[in-house]
């Protein structure tokens with residue numbers, strides 16, 4: 054059935070948690086996420102971020118694009134789509150993945166949920182229906198977009214497990230990272246995965262939108278003694294940069310959006326070589342990536358520790374001879390390491406771990422612009438990676 | 451094992467900081483601590499099952515981020531957690547809240563005086579001007595203004611430039627500021643007594659001076675000059691209590707190969723042939739090292755660790771004259787539930803902030819009067835927090851840890867040593883003050899640790915229980931800290947150094963004295979510097 058013609062009167066759709074996020078949004082700050090608007094911040098960016106790292110915080114991820122892939126060829130199809138071996142993602146497990154175009158350039162990144170044998174959910178930043186249907190050719194699979202059929206919350210932070218225990222999810226502490234499990238939630242089924250975009254201990258909760266508000270209420274009730282707070286995008290962004298996670302449209306340009314040829318990146322160029330598996334059956338972009346592997350990549354994604362205390366937002370990156378070799382794509386002051394950190398894309402062969410680079414930072418103090426050239430260290434891994442992220446049973450605080 | 455390149459006396463956070471930077475430079479460093487635990491006044495202990503107390507210091511803001519970063523204290527487990535706001539309760543059952551949101555805060559002040567709401571902006575700007583100046587000096591060794599050495603001259607010129615950059619008007623304010631009382635300073639901005647009382651607390655914490663005493667304006671600055679992630683003047687908790695700062699420093703130190711020995715009280719710095727040879731413990735054990743750094747306060751360092759024969763009488767006199775009066779106490783309380791403060795109403799975020807109960811400058815001054823008469827204040831200034839509302843590691847869920855800093859508490863009670871009965875009476879006074887604003891508080895108390903200057907001195911080794919290892923008055927700051935001629939972290943004997951809060955830039959969990967001292971040691975040893983420069987606010 055066709056959507057009613059009057060749909061245009063609702064320019065911005067409401068997520069299933071809207072009534073609750075509106076009530077929680079003391080600052081009344083919103084920005085657009087596709088069809089929806091989500092909170093930039095609810096009450097104080099710094100305190101929201103703090104809740105995430107110190108207690109726990111809730112982010113509404115309902116606008117995330119979600120597709121369900123089913124059918125006899127579901128595994129073969131998924132394996133053809135993404136660069137990693139989906140056969141290794143067993144039922145009840147989640148895997149991070151990227152997928153490429155024929156040139157081996159990243160179309161998007163996301164998570165694959167192996168919901169039950171042969172049933173997958175693909176979560177992504179970008180809309181993928183056209184891409185998935187194109188790729189479906191010759192496979193016996195059904196692809197359905199289910200973005201609006203699933204409400205989802207991300208609960209992240211050291212007391213997230215304690216909160217879920219208080220919610221009555223018995224045994225949740227034994228869930229391993231990238232595992233998922235279902236629980237009864239009143240009449241509904243609640244799917245919980247130990248996943249997130251913060252580099253911390255955390256979970257994502259998936260439920261029928263009809264029960265979304267009840268879930269929000271129950272969660273905040275359960276988390277009351279555990280410092281639960283709502284989390285806006287600004288605070289989340291600090292966390293994801295600390296965790297070293299890339300974001301589509303920020304740290305790389307999705308290949309199907311690119312107009313200019315050299316703007317896209319391959320998985321190798323995004324430090325995602327670990328996601329590329331040449332030993333599995335053919336996948337889109339394989340030939341190009343093999344060629345890139347023997348020829349060498351053009352770029353490298355680096356995680357930088359920037360000297361001093363100025364965030365290197367949009368900075369040019371220089372080599373020792375003061376030549377521009379790249380640009381910063383994401384930068385933030387990291388409260389956990391008290392350091393200015395950044396993700397940057399630099400031309401090869403620059404940016405090997407441990408080698409120095411320089412960032413040219415422009416910043417303003419009381420309307421006066423200043424410029425500094427500061428040394429950056431290329432880090433081997435994310436600047437923040439607490440043990441509790443991986444520990445099972447999950448710690449309670 | 452009994453030989454090291456450097457011995458640090460006292461595992462306070464400054465001693466640990468010095469030790470870490472020196473070990474990072476490749477030196478063999480040994481830290482000797484008298485207590486069975488480390489941290490000095492930056493310590494977390496569990497005195498009641500399942501509870502952790504920040505036994506002495508309880509909030510964090512001054513800790514220099516340059517040091518945090520250089521020593522990778524985050525990787526070593528330190529997490530500084532900001533908390534939001536604060537509140538002053540008034541006797542008529544109302545509150546004045548320091549809300550985090552600037553506009554809400556302004557509207558709150560305007561409930562007491564419309565004009566003061568705007569005056570607060572001018573006040574903040576002026577305090578920030580002073581902060582900027584002081585902050586630029588924290589990670590630097592003070593120059594000796596009487597010396598003609600190149601280094602001192604350049605450093606004097608640096609300070610001169612910082613002052614000159616203020617411009618004539620602000621410079622004039624600055625000179626006044628450092629000698630003013632907090633009461634006079636606040637009177638120049640505000641008309642409401644409650645508003646003034648709300649701000650005055652920072653001027654007297656840890657200080658044996660009243661709000662009317664000259665010099666207290668600077669003490670306020672000392673509490674504003676820190677930041678949490680660039681939020682100037684903001685305060686936070688160290689997750690796991692203030693001991694987490696010391697633990698992270700210790701972890702950094704040991705990762706560089708340094709050693710800490712607890713239960714090792716040092717009796718004496720061993721001096722032979724005019725230079726340091728090592729230390730002797732109370733039990734007679736000796737440890738040798740060409741460099742000994744004392745993290746103890748100046749009195750204990752000069753008059754205790756050094757044998758009087760090794761000390762020039764004129765210097766000994768300076769040490770004796772050093773002002774280090776105790777004026778503070780501390781209660782750490784385990785609570786069976788969250789006490790209600792009716793004036794806060796339901797779900798007020800300020801419950802997680804710092805709470806205060808003096809609503810007029812008059813009451814502050816009366817509190818000081820009691821101290822002068824050798825008594826603890828009958829109507830005391832409390833800096834009360836419930837860290838467990840923010841930090842889930844301090845108490846079981848739904849239970850709470852309350853930290854109560856008390857001003858003023860005398861070193862001796864009417865000239866006599868503290869007795870346990872005095873301490874009990876003191877506790878009662880504090881409980882009464884809290885109960886006036888929280889009727890159910892007392893019924894929730896499970897355990898309380900009560901600390902007077904007696905306990906602070908005996909345990910932490912802070913002479914007279916002075917929390918800053920010496921008063922933060924103008925005559926004891928910068929190149930006068932601890933006293934002229936010894937402000938560059940070097941002691942009177944070759945090979946002897948000082949790194950505690952008794953040196954520039956003074957007390958608080960800041961780690962700057964420790965870092966600055968390490969830099970001087972490395973300079974003398976002609977080693978590469980491992981201590982970071984201060985970051986610029988500009």
Ligand SMILES: Cc1cc2nc3c(=O)[nH]c(=O)nc-3n(C[C@H](O)[C@H](O)[C@H](O)COP(=O)(O)OP(=O)(O)OC[C@H]3O[C@@H](n4cnc5c(N)ncnc54)[C@H](O)[C@@H]3O)c2cc1C
Pocket residue numbers: 459460461462463464465482483484485488489490491492505506507508509510511512714715716717745746778779780855906909910911912916917918919949950951952956957958959960
């Ligand atoms: C009750 C209280 C509350 C405070 N609140 C705050 C606050 O909230 N925020 C803040 O920033 N600051 C606060 N302060 C101040 C701050 O805690 C201190 O200024 C700082 O911790 C001092 O550190 P330090 O390393 O210089 O010295 P100390 O911590 O005094 O360390 C000295 C060390 O030497 C050891 N020692 C002493 N004698 C010997 C010996 N003979 N041999 C071997 N070891 C010895 C001691 O046991 C101790 O470990 C507070 C202090 C107190 C006492």
